[in-house]
Amino acid sequence: MKTKKARRQEWIVLVENYKASGLTMAAWCSANQFTLHTLKYWLRKLNGTSSTVSTKSRPSAFIPLSVGDTASVAAQATPLIVRVGEASIELRADFDPHLLREVVQVLRFTC
Secondary structure (H helix, E strand, C coil): CCHHHHHHHHHHHHHHHHHHCCCCCCHHHHHHHHCCHHHHHHHHHHHCCCCCCCCCCCCCCCCCCCCHHHHHHHHHHCECCCCCCEEEEEECCCHHHHHHHHHHHHHHHHH
């Protein structure tokens, strides 16, 4: 029986072989008599460790975002109209939910 270290080293070689092949996972597995599940397992296990396997991922980059005036956006948004009996209430994005609850309770008893 192979040691954990020997098994891991074998997985590293196989995964590097898969990545260098340029094949899809399914094609590489078919050509090398492995199941797709097995290859995915190796990749998952090796990505959590510091191995020699390269992930070929793009480097992380921050994208600057600017936040505009949220009050003006809320004012321009289409209001939600709530009808209670014959009364209607226009709600904008910055409404106070507690105030709305009180108003609806009053309207429920008066309409």
